[in-house]
Structure formats: structure tokens, C-alpha cells
Amino acid sequence: MGLIQAQRGTRDILPSEIAYWQQVEATARSILSRAAFEEIRTPIFEQTDLFERGIGEATDVVGKEMYTFQDKGERSLTLRPEGTAGVVRAFIEHGLHAQGGVQRLWYMGPMFRYERPGTGRQRQFHQLGVELLGSGNIRADAEVIAIAVDFLQAVGLTDLQLELNSLGTREDRSQYRSLLVDYLTPYKADLDPDSQDRLRRNPLRILDSKDAKTQTILQEAPRLGQSLSAASQERFANVQQLLTDLGIVYALNPKLVRGLDYYSHTAFEFQSAQFGTVGGGGRYDGLVTELGGPETLAIGWAIGLERLIGLLQQLKPTQATTTDFYIVSKGEDAELQALKLAQTLRKTGFKAELDLSGSAFGKQFKRADRSGAIACFILGDAEAANQTVQVKWLATGEQQSLSQADLPTLASTLHQQIASIREKGNGAV
Template structure:
């Protein structure tokens, strides 16, 4: 039996890195007053049809949609923002607070060709700032994204930003872009030719080299932005410069979801091949209103966890401090008293339960990441002491059981550094 294509098991030696990401970002986002939210993996299909856009690749090619036993159309969530918007409306979160800062961490599902860093079941960390149109919110979420990536040791990435304006400005730009692209219709790649009718802005995302060359001289959306849109965008750029956060303006960046307006941004790296986007996000001022909620301007982003793990340079190795060896068969119950002391000191340990002889267990201890080894044999049990062996330098000493807690607390700093 094998896993389904595009899914994978997260094994015990890997799960620690996932936990490290979760607890690290939890601590970081608490500082910024973001609160965790969990939404169901299953949602009504209509939620995504109304929010993502019917002419997007996600809707047309990638959603896992099925009919349940109640003849309802159900979809495994392909992204997080629409579910957050639905939760905000259905739980009337706007009644408790005008601004809601939320974050989520969990699996998403898209039917795509599996590649390194891209699975059909993948995981995202995302944040959403709901309830303000201020560019300060855009700056805050970009700053947090940059801080998350720095925290995990990423260095060679670039933040690309653009303003895609409001609906009226995009409509005006769409006409200008179509007038330009129709001159080269026969030279565009097949997907872009289809998008001339369905979704012209998505042509700007084309990876086809010939299409990219055609786009070099295409009109830029900035030419259609009014003073309000330009002021919003320029404020963001000015603040990012002040914060010494490097960024690049990419006039062809539009993002692949219909609900975005004004700010759009992506964080890209050249270390992942084709899957070069680590983080993507932007402003979506009309989405919640479009889904039946109150007017709620919002901004947010999502980071792909699998890609983050591939790039993180400071993935920690799980620390094991004490390796416990048991010898003999008499009065082994006393081992639980020793383990209780270790638990009270909150020190990680591993109990050898193989039943091997002392030499084999010591060999296993040396192959473990533990720093010290407890040797508990019949002599130790009889005389109420533990033989402690420091595995790095083989120094050995006997510690009375009554003094063990004090001993561990005295040496605890060695176990955490």
C-alpha cells in the first residue's frame, strides 16, 4: 500500500521541524497580537466559486470537489483566505472587534502535478488582518512575512510588490492590455490565447519565454492607477524603505486569485527551481462584502510550509539530553521514581527497553544525540544511586538518588545550550 500521489507521510524524524515552525511562529505572531483560528478542511464548493473566481486555474483545474451523501457539493479547501472570510461572517466576529488579526496553520488541497515543494496535499501558514484599509496594515503583514523568513534563516529571497488597483482601474487596464496583446495573438502560447477571452491579466503570469518577450513592451497597470491607489502604494514602498526591507516593484505581478485589489506581493527565491514562490499575498477589500458580510477591507498572506522547510537553514535537531540504561531484573520499579524526577526537571530522555547487555546499550547511547547516560543496574538499585556517564568525554560519577533532582537542576543549562 502506497500513499496517494501528491501526498506524503511526515515521519517522526521530520515532525520536530514542523512543530518548531508552529511554536516559533506562534510566539512571533503573539507579539504582533495575531490570534490563531482553525477552520474546517471541508467547505461548501460555492464559497470558493464566489471568492476565488470562476476563470482561475484553481477553480477550473485544481479543486477536489465531490458530492456528499446529502447531495451537497463539498470541496477540500484549496486555500485559506476564503475560509477565514466565511468564518468571520458566520461567527459575526465583526461585532466583537472592528479589527481582527488572525493566523492559521494547516493542510490545503489542489490537484496539481506533484513536484519538489509542491504536493496535492500541502500545508500553509497564513495571516489575515481584517477591518482596515490603512496601508500600515499592508506594511505590517509584509514586515511579519519578512521576519518569519529571517527567523528560519532564509537569506536569498526577494520581495516583489505591485499595485493592481481597484476593479474600475483593472477594467481600464484590461482593455489596454487586450489592445496590445491582440496584435500578437498568433504568437502567444495556447494557454495565453485562451486567457485573452477568459482572464487576460493572468497572461502576465505566463512562464512561456516567447510570451514573456511579448510582455516586455506591454502597458503597465500603474498607467491606469488614480491618485488614491498611487498614494496607497507609494506609502507602502516608503515605509519598507524606512524599515530596510528590500523589495522590487514587479509591474507584471497580479496574483492568481480574483479577490485581490491594490497591494499584491510575492516572496521569491532562486533556490527551488520552478516552485520559486515561498509566500504570496495582498489586499482584498471587497471579498467579505462579496460573500454577504459587512464592508471589511483586509490584507494577508500565506507561506507554503513544505517550501519553507526545504529552505530553512536553522532547522533544529531534536534535543535528547539523557539516555537511560537498565541492567538486571531486580526491583526495576524504582526506574519510575527516577523518571519522575527527570520529568519534574523538564529534561528530555529516552529509556532503553531493548534488554541488550551493557556494552550494546552504551553503544546505542553513544549513537544517540544524548549528552549524558544514566546507568541503573542491580548495584545502583541496591545502594540508591545512579551512575552518570557524560558521553562526550566519558567522565563518570555516582549520584545519590536523593540528590538527583538538585544535580539535574545544577546542570540543566548544559542540556538546553
């Protein structure tokens, strides 16, 4: 039988990488909880119609990239390609809008799109996202952008560029769509194949084309900003002023349109020189109504975790988890006591790894050195008979004998020693 491997566009997150994910997840929970956002978890698959209505049938996501299937009841279901539509569906279904005030929600989990896999792009990928539902105030726009900036800086990414644009109202975009189609139609044969298709289905997405010839054609195209109403222009100017007041640096990008139909007014992205768009979002004032709920103004963002973590791995090439104590033992009584010792250490807050090999002390000591532990606990026949344990601080070789019975009361002292060693980074006790 052939070797079964992970499917193309999916990947295993191995123990050597997991520390990055845990850091990002912990930082997200800390930042978002301080901003009064509450976590929501929605199903991985939903009724297909949710995405067709919410995202837009003319988008690439719905038209080309969704994983859609029929269940045994012949219902059309789709693995979620993004998080907002599911959150809005839950917001409506569970009557969260009836609770009054603003709903501040966040989510994190896997999404699915049938895309060409590449650097930072997978068919199963993970997103962190926030949704602020129930406010059209420009301060809401500034706040969610500021929270995204806080999060990205907290995980260590300080050189991403924030790009900003306004998509205006539905009426603004309709007017601009006509102008853009009129301009591009004479050039249709010179556009790349995707843009030729978008000219009919979703012309604003042509602005996002990566094709060099198409971008040359677009240089003289009308700008979306020229079609914005006076009210939309004033709103966008006020959002920019709030970001400036907060000290948030941004660049205007008149071609930024985002890929989903539900966006309006403020749109933004965080760009990386290597991975392109790391995350982004915007206002989606009509989506709740489109999905059958009451009129609800809303804004949110999502960040792709694979791309974010790829950048973190370049900044911090090693981020392995560290062990406090590695426990070696030899002899029947010693091995039993070592098992109990491991549990005692864990209950007092230490990370302890128990060597289960039963091999000679020499081989166990080599594994202790490779483990990255701060210290090694040693139990042999003599220690087992005396109910003691030898503690060897691996960086310095210093060794001391402790009573096993005293370890719980010594926990505070040992914690301080471990913390001091990690802070100094040189193994000094």
C-alpha cells in the first residue's frame, strides 16, 4: 500500500512550530479581552447559500474556491471560506442584536479555499478575526484598526504597512462600476483572462490584478474616490484624522477594494513585503440585512495566521518550548519514585519530562542535555533508599542533594531559580 500523506494545500503543524501558534493565540486573547471583545465559535461548515448571499456569487471565493458538497439529506453545504458570514448568521439566529448596544465578537479557526498553494497560502488555513456589530460611528472604524495594530505589534510585527481606502456606499460603487466598465471595455482583449471574466461579473476586482499589462492599462482608469459622494468623502477624511490622532501610520491605496462584495466605506489591509496581504477588513453595513437580520452597521477584520507566523519565524528563527526539569532514573524503586516525582513537580507548576527508556545513565544524561531542560533530577538506587534526589543544573554542572519530601515546600525557591536562569540566559544558579 502507498504512503498516505497530507493533502495538497494542507499541512501538519508540528511540535517544533507550535510555540509560535501558542504565542499568537495567547496574545490575541489578551489584546482582545482587554478591548472587551468576546470569543465566538461557529461551525466549520454552513449552508452554501450563506456564502453565496453573504460573500457574493460574483466573487472569486464563491465562483472558484469554495469546498461545496451535498450531505446525505441532499443539502448543499460548504466548508467556511471566511469567518464573517458565519458570525453574522449566528448574530441573527441567536438574537444577539436584541441584547442592545454593540456586540464585540472575535473568532479563530480553520478556513477552506481551493486556491493554488504557495508561500503563506494553503487550502486549509487559519484566521483570527474580529466583528464589531451595531455601530456606524467612525470611532468604531478607528478602534478596530487600532486593535489590529496593537495585536500585530504585540506579537512582534512592527514593519507591516497599513493601506487604507474608502469604498463608499452601494450607490457610490454602482456609479464607479459604470465608469470603470466604460473605460476598460475597449481594452478587454488586452486584459489578463481573469480580468476579462471580472469585467462582466465583478469589475472592481480588476483593480487588484497582479498582471503587469492590466496594471498598465489601469494607470489612466478613473479612481473610485472620484465617485464618492460628499458625505462619503467627509466620512473617510474623518476616519483618517482619527488614525492620525492615534499615531497610526497609514498609506492611501485607491486600488484597494478587498475581495468580498459585502464591504462598504472604510477598507484596509496590512501588507508584508514577502507575503503580500497578511490581513485586512472593513465596514460591511449591509451584510446583516442581506442575510435576513435587522439593519445593523458593522465593521471587522481578519488576519491570516500562516502568513503572520511565517513572518514571526523569520524574526525569531527558534522559539522552542523549554523544559524545566528532565528526570533520569535507574533501578526498580528509583523508576517508581521518578514517576511520582514527575507528578509532584507538575502539580507545583513545573514542566517536567520523565525519561522512560530504562537505558543506562549515560544515555539518559545525553537526552537530558538535548532536551533543553534547565536542570536534571537524578534517582538511582542510593537516592531511592534515602528518599532523596540529585539536582544537576545543566549549564554549570553544579549539583545538590534534596529530600523528596521537601520538594513541595521548595517549589517557590526552585521557581525563582528557574526564572533567574532564564532571565540571565547563562545557566548561573
